[in-house]
Amino acid sequence: MEYVAILLVVFVAFYLFIHQRYLKQDALKDSAYKKKGPILNQKESAFYNALLSAVGQQAVVMPKVTMSKVIAPKATDKKQWFIANNRIAKSYFDFVVCDPRNLEARVVLELDDGAPLNKGKVERQKLLMHACKSAGIPLIGATVKHSYQVGKLRRLLAAHIDLIEADKEVRFCKRCGSPMNIKTASQGDYKGRRFFTCSRQPQCNYTENYNVVFDEE
Ligand SMILES: [Zn+2]
Numbered sequence: 001m002e003y004v005a006i007l008l009v010v011f012v013a014f015y016l017f018i019h020q021r022y023l024k025q026d027a028l029k030d031s032a033y034k035k036k037g038p039i040l041n042q043k044e045s046a047f048y049n050a051l052l053s054a055v056g057q058q059a060v061v062m063p064k065v066t067m068s069k070v071i072a073p074k075a076t077d078k079k080q081w082f083i084a085n086n087r088i089a090k091s092y093f094d095f096v097v098c099d100p101r102n103l104e105a106r107v108v109l110e111l112d113d114g115a116p117l118n119k120g121k122v123e124r125q126k127l128l129m130h131a132c133k134s135a136g137i138p139l140i141g142a143t144v145k146h147s148y149q150v151g152k153l154r155r156l157l158a159a160h161i162d163l164i165e166a167d168k169e170v171r172f173c174k175r176c177g178s179p180m181n182i183k184t185a186s187q188g189d190y191k192g193r194r195f196f197t198c199s200r201q202p203q204c205n206y207t208e209n210y211n212v213v214f215d216e217e
Contacts, residue, residue, distance in 0.1 A: 039064060044094070046147040047111050051095060054153040058163040060103060065096045070105045071135040088131060091124070097157060107160045108132050109140045138193070159194050159210035173198040175206040182210070 040048055040063055051061045070093060073084035095109040110128055115121070132139035138160040146153050151166075158166035162184060171180045180196040196208040 043113055043144050043147070044111060047142065047144065048095070050147045050150050050153055051097070051109070054150050054157060055097060055161075055164060058100065058165075059106065059157070059161060060098045060100045062096045062098060062103075063094065065093045065105075067091045067093060067131065070096060070108075071131055071137070074134070087127065091127060093128075097161065099161075099163070105137055107138050107140060107157060109142050112141060112143045114144060136189075155210075160192070162192060162194075171196050171208065173200070173204060173206050174208070176200055176204045178204065180206075180208065 038045070044063070048061065048063055055061060067088040068085065071088065073081045075081040075084050093108045094111045096105045097107040097109065098105055108128070110125070128139060140156055140160075142153070142156075146156075154164060155166040155169070158164040172178065173180055176198065178198055178200045181199050182194055183197050185191050185193050185195060194210045196210065198204040198206045
């Protein structure tokens, strides 16, 4: 009888040990969750909707994308890779405009909410600019006023995404007054981006950034 009791105690102890150690599903009960509010605030939603109508069916807009889903450290050294990865681990891109065929990131948009610059905001902008530049992804800084300027937004995007056709625009050369043509860069840092060239090439070499209209604003 004693023998059976000891065996039972050992068995129960063993069961409790296993249960504690490996069957911890119950522990999840201690971490309940509640739904947060909308993922986008009012200003972000307005901008998101403007972006959607600017790209139409030609691109997919993804809001709040974790940076590490879009970019990865170039470093081959383990320690450097870790440091670089840590820098982006907790950050996200406001909006990523993707190729609809495979969701490859084509353009990153940062929405400036108009709040005053503070240390955190400056740090974020530095990180964004560095990350996008080194990864070769165009970064567009947008403001809330773009939410009401779908045509301008479309033109900003069309400079970087060949799938998007902006409304026809006629420009004249600032050097010789001839009409200008739209071309797409076939090589170099700006490969795939559109720009204007003078139709009198090679007599006139004037070229213009596709976005120059907005840069001047
Ligand atoms: Zn010209």
